[in-house]
Amino acid sequence: xxxxxxxxxxxxxxxxxxxxxxxxxLEQVDRNLNPESYxxxxxxxxxxxxxxxxxxxxxTVKKGxxxxxxxxxxxxxxxxxxxxxxxxxxxxxIPNVGKPIRITSLQSVxxxxxxxxxxLRLDYTSEYNVEQVEENGDEYLLxxxxxxxxxxxxxLKMWVNRDNMLPSKIESLTEDLMLIKTLYFKEIKDFGGxxxxxxxxxxxxxxxxxxxSVMIFAKIKEKKFNDEVFTxxxxxxxxxxx
Amino acid sequence: MxxxxxxxxxxxxxxxxxxxxxxxxxxxxxxxxKPYSFGGYVEARPVFLGFDKDAVLHKLKLYDQDEGDIGxxxxxxxxxxxxxxxxxxxxxxKINADIQxxxxxxxxxxxxxxxxxxxxxxxxxxINVGKKTLKWGKGYAWTPAAFVDRTKxxxxxxxxxxxxISLSADYIKSFSxxxxxxxxxxxxxxxxxxxxxxxxxxxxxxxAGKLYLLLYDTDIDFMVxxxxxxxxxxxxxxxxxxxxxxxxxxxxxFINNFEKKFINSAGDTFIKEYDANSYLFGIxxxxxxxxxxxVEYYHNGTGFNDGEIEDYFSxxxxxxxxxxxxxxxxxxxxxxxLTEGNYGRINPMKDYLYARVSQKEPFNxxxxxxxxxxxxxxxxxxxxxxxxxxxxxxxxxxxxLKTSFLIGESDSEYGEKQNDYRAExxxxxxx
Numbered sequence: 229x230x231x232x233x234x235x236x237x238x239x240x241x242x243x244x245x246x247x248x249x250x251x252x253x254l255e256q257v258d259r260n261l262n263p264e265s266y267x268x269x270x271x272x273x274x275x276x277x278x279x280x281x282x283x284x285x286x287x288t289v290k291k292g293x294x295x296x297x298x299x300x301x302x303x304x305x306x307x308x309x310x311x312x313x314x315x316x317x318x319x320x321x322i323p324n325v326g327k328p329i330r331i332t333s334l335q336s337v338x339x340x341x342x343x344x345x346x347x348l349r350l351d352y353t354s355e356y357n358v359e360q361v362e363e364n365g366d367e368y369l370l371x372x373x374x375x376x377x378x379x380x381x382x383x384l385k386m387w388v389n390r391d392n393m394l395p396s397k398i399e400s401l402t403e404d405l406m407l408i409k410t411l412y413f414k415e416i417k418d419f420g421g422x423x424x425x426x427x428x429x430x431x432x433x434x435x436x437x438x439x440x441s442v443m444i445f446a447k448i449k450e451k452k453f454n455d456e457v458f459t460x461x462x463x464x465x466x467x468x469x470x
Numbered sequence: 471m472x473x474x475x476x477x478x479x480x481x482x483x484x485x486x487x488x489x490x491x492x493x494x495x496x497x498x499x500x501x502x503x504k505p506y507s508f509g510g511y512v513e514a515r516p517v518f519l520g521f522d523k524d525a526v527l528h529k530l531k532l533y534d535q536d537e538g539d540i541g542x543x544x545x546x547x548x549x550x551x552x553x554x555x556x557x558x559x560x561x562x563x564k565i566n567a568d569i570q571x572x573x574x575x576x577x578x579x580x581x582x583x584x585x586x587x588x589x590x591x592x593x594x595x596x597i598n599v600g601k602k603t604l605k606w607g608k609g610y611a612w613t614p615a616a617f618v619d620r621t622k623x624x625x626x627x628x629x630x631x632x633x634x635i636s637l638s639a640d641y642i643k644s645f646s647x648x649x650x651x652x653x654x655x656x657x658x659x660x661x662x663x664x665x666x667x668x669x670x671x672x673x674x675x676x677x678a679g680k681l682y683l684l685l686y687d688t689d690i691d692f693m694v695x696x697x698x699x700x701x702x703x704x705x706x707x708x709x710x711x712x713x714x715x716x717x718x719x720x721x722x723x724f725i726n727n728f729e730k731k732f733i734n735s736a737g738d739t740f741i742k743e744y745d746a747n748s749y750l751f752g753i754x755x756x757x758x759x760x761x762x763x764x765v766e767y768y769h770n771g772t773g774f775n776d777g778e779i780e781d782y783f784s785x786x787x788x789x790x791x792x793x794x795x796x797x798x799x800x801x802x803x804x805x806x807x808l809t810e811g812n813y814g815r816i817n818p819m820k821d822y823l824y825a826r827v828s829q830k831e832p833f834n835x836x837x838x839x840x841x842x843x844x845x846x847x848x849x850x851x852x853x854x855x856x857x858x859x860x861x862x863x864x865x866x867x868x869x870x871l872k873t874s875f876l877i878g879e880s881d882s883e884y885g886e887k888q889n890d891y892r893a894e895x896x897x898x899x900x901x
Binding site: 269271273274276280282283285287301302303304305307314315316317318322323324325327329330332333334335336339340377378380415428436437439442444445446447453454455456457458459460461462465467468469470 | 494496498500501503509511555560588590592593594596605606607608610627628629630640642643644645650651653655682684687689709710711713714715717719754756758760762830831834836837862863865866867868900901
């Protein structure tokens with residue numbers, strides 16, 4: 229009887245212990261992907277089924293767990309547009325229109341497969357809890373659940389390399405496990421300052437058959453910013469941070 | 471040798487295989503920051519108008535023209551913006567030049583939309599002096615609380631607007647807790663014969679201010695304008711996401727001692743002074759199918775009521791009959807004078823509803839956005855309906871086809887516009 233009780237208790241306690249480890253793993257993934265506060269440049273490429281491409285270059289800054297902002301450097305038609313995310317609040321500033329307008333995480337300021345939540349990505353730990361960890365050979369498979377219903381994707385499946393604790397693939401899913409898109413992390417590169425991470429993220433989606441979007445990273449650098457940088461009033465002035 | 475031949479053969483036939491890594495090269499020259507920048511766009515915009523010869527505003531504006539049933543306009547525009555940055559200072563200018571050939575002949579206009587010096591000693595403080603658009607308000611189609619900006623055109627709310635010459639500053643402070651941000655923007659707007667003379671009454675120095683709060687995830691602004699060129703006015707706006715795909719916003723403006731000039735059907739003019747309240751409520755909603763709905767209700771406290779607008783139309787009809795019978799256009803000229811900046815304002819009546827539905831990339835056609843916009847005059851039940859197709863698939867090239875149908879009974883705002891429909895094709899190339 230005592231044995232049965234022991235096994236039963238072990239099973240009950242095993243799940244939260246595993247979940248806690250999972251969140252620690254996710255924290256490691258976050259920190260390996262980028263410092264908590266940093267600046268970087270991203271090139272987004274949307275590739276259509278016929279091979280034609282459209283490219284966007286953004287300058288991105290992030291502070292802490294919930295503040296991120298980005299400004300378009302090119303193409304000329306988008307130059308000067310900036311986006312700001314404070315937790316789940318998002319705004320888009322278009323120089324001609326003037327005042328920043330609120331946008332949503334599921335929209336996309338660039339079109340294509342990447343949406344605003346992908347472009348203005350916060351730390352995974354700020355939006356998700358790890359519900360389950362599977363160990364498959366040299367990889368962990370983390371099952372992530374959104375902390376709130378305001379997060380763009382309800383669930384994520386994240387494959388993490390056990391050697392470098394970097395993700396190799398992420399599937400974004402709805403609550404009922406319908407696949408929205410898959411991110412593939414590629415070409416690990418040393419950016420200096422101890423930042424070694426994938427420099428390319430490819431994504432495809434069953435919702436955009438035969439389309440592909442790619443995000444390429446450059447000049448990721450740890451940097452501190454004042455909180456005032458992450459405000460609507462500052463959005464037109466983002467270029468002064470470069 | 472065989473290996474070399476094989477290598478060359480592979481390069482020629484399968485270049486991507488050999489240079490697979492180079493497919494995603496990110497050239498650092500693309501992100502190098504220069505102290506100066508230069509950009510803008512060039513635009514061609516032919517427009518076709520289907521005239522309504524029985525409409526009151528057709529009689530008023532084209533009474534001495536014989537332009538036929540369909541009018542044509544050929545518009546070209548060049549907008550250039552440039553900046554130079556050194557240390558904490560930045561010079562910025564935006565110049566707009568328009569040229570038009572239409573049924574009214576040739577016309578052109580070149581304006582400095584913006585031209586100012588900005589000094590930014592820190593990320594929390596900046597001072598700007600020169601011509602600048604301050605861009606207040608939260609409304610998409612209308613911004614009744616944007617006291618220091620020119621009036622938006624709800625038919626094309628994203629057009630760049632000309633600024634006013636001002637001295638302004640921004641002070642920003644961030645906090646942790648429910649109040650995340652406070653920023654304060656004071657502005658001084660001088661109005662003299664050669665400076666900002668279209669802002670309002672001349673020989674005044676006006677003071678304006680905006681206090682912005684991000685409180686409980688809600689954007690909140692309080693605005694004020696005083697100084698004499700316009701009567702004192704106070705404003706308030708807010709914007710908040712209820713869910714990630716559902717935003718609400720609103721604006722309120724209190725205008726002290728507003729003077730409304732109006733005319734009766736006999737041509738006598740009156741001035742009525744009263745405190746006017748204007749307000750706007752709106753939503754922006756995104757569905758799972760990427761359809762965006764923007765809906766706004768606008769009450770224009772400075773607008774004309776049904777009786778006042780009918781009197782105005784009645785006077786024009788009488789003046790036109792006099793012109794037709796005697797050739798005397800003095801009545802029409804009087805009406806034209808009163809139309810300028812008054813009855814001729816964009817949406818001059820009291821209550822309006824704006825609704826826009828746009829579908830992003832339907833049928834997986836990337837960068838293609840069709841939309842339908844309706845502007846409804848709630849008072850007289852007239853409206854405009856504008857289908858639009860936008861394609862931005864070619865880098866830096868924007869193609870927009872837009873048509874508008876104006877529908878309404880006689881003596882209604884859209885029923886008495888000079889045209890029944892309008893079609894325009896805009897080609898814009900950014901550089």
